[in-house]
Amino acid sequence: MDTMRDRFAPVVSRMLDEDDRIAVVLAEIGADGFREAGRRHPDRVINVGIREQLLVGAAAGLALTGLRPVVHTFASFLVERPFEQVKLDLGHQDVGAVLVSAAASFDWPSGGHTHMAPGDVALLDTLDGWTVHVPGHPDEAETLLHHAVTGDDKVYVRLSVQSNRQGRVIDGKRFLTVREGLRGVVVAVGPMLDAVLAATEGLDVTVLYATTVRPFDTAGLRRATRAAGTDVVLVEPYLAGTSAGEVNRALSDIPHRVLGLGVARRELRRYGTVEEHVAAHGLEARGLRERIGRFVDTGRPVTV
Template sequence: MTGFALLTDTQQPTPSDPVTPPDLRERFYALLPELIASDPRAVALLADIGAGYVDVPPDLADRVINVGIREQLLVSTAGGLALTGMRPVVHTFAPFLVERPYEQLKLDLGHQGVGALLVSAGGSYDMAGAGETHFGPRDVPLLDTLDGWTVHVPGHADEAEAQLWAALPGDDRVYVRLSGASNARPYGAGPSMTVLRRGRRGTVVAVGPLADRTLAAVADLDVTVLYAGTVRPFDAAGLRATLSEPDVVLVEPYLAGTSVRHVSDALADLRHRVLGLGVGAAELRRYGSPEDHDAAHGLDVAGIRRSVTRFLS
């Protein structure tokens, strides 16, 4: 088969298992010195975030640079280092990595034709108590306006680690989006979607850390569920290969509707319907917890089930 991976019967997901998955951000901090040591071109760039959590051996100290709270400088420095042949690994919270230095991403990386490995933390609203300044649901939509980006949205620390190792040796532009939410087990770190289950009444594409709750939400519905740990490039072949009814629901952990265009492009020759679930555009001014935001945006189990059921009926 091409375009997607298929779990065997003995691998079928059990999202209700009482498993505490490893934290994606903690795994990245533990892995970063090893990543840098493995490649003489690699250099880590931080903007204070994470600087106190990375244990840097003395022999790597000159390849871990903290520029302080200067996010435009962070990305500009990455562009300059990439022009000299280095491989920058750039890290901070999502809004500070994509929104604030957007012009530098466009010019110092894209226009210069160089690459970097960007690794965010905080997801859309992991830092719920910090409010709107630390919310990052617009990161993937913004990168969609730029050319040549690979975007990974791992749903488990094992997937994130595999994606980081695969991205480090290259010279392309890669974004790895880390979140505090996680699935109980890894479902796939490759570019192809994974078939979690098959059904006849439509297809639900669950992205990254939303897979387990999506499976729980549609447990008794006759739908195919696909898992995407990589969203750009979008796996159009995998979607088409598993399609039954041309009704598709996207469940994404960032701005709602972000990948609707990619589904429409994949099914351009078919009459189809698409529903894009995700974080709403309206600002929620009560901080609350990440779970409160999930419920408010309809991204908890009850909200996903309500939306999918209404759409398919």
């Protein structure tokens, strides 16, 4: 199966052909995928070199002229390194762009800590007005790219080599109910769904699938808690607890408990493989089963 990133350049290249408002801004990473598109549209495929601050600054300048910039590099170089430009050039100037990342939390372990970004979504949470898409399958990535590029707002699309076995029909807004139960709600984000479904097999819980996490589907979560109770487990492929505040706001008028599972804060200093990093953070089915099972068994959930 191809990866989410494999879909990125072909999808956006077709959109470049169809819409002269779209521009692509790169910092060497991913440039090969846009070589042909660059020949067709040399004024709208721009490679700034290994200059990530300029990458975002140039995109903001293009947005000020009325273009729709699509900006791409590894997550650590797209959100963390040029964060001041994301905050000021895009946010303060109130212009839109589509930031499309690769490498996710630890998709390239041999690249070391410089190429890991489990804190990217949490960092964007310090800013106002960002839409955040976290697809769990290449088909979903394609759908969400179309949603993002055809809009005008500030959007982050987080691509990963981790993937669920099948894509689902998503609308870029609401959570999907994948399984229904009575003893808690588990929110599986993006590529975490398959592991969550395996981990919760036989548990009497509702499983919601989230591929758009900002804005957070408050209404969808509240609907689920009416039947399943207000014990909520978040399983996120980035920093553990990133969306806990969103759950607390959604259920602020109701007694509830939240367990945030995801990438731990501790730095793993061995390269290893993606699978070994997943296991080390307890995000494989066995690790999730132990913690989710213990949480939902510690008391009956409060019902609404």
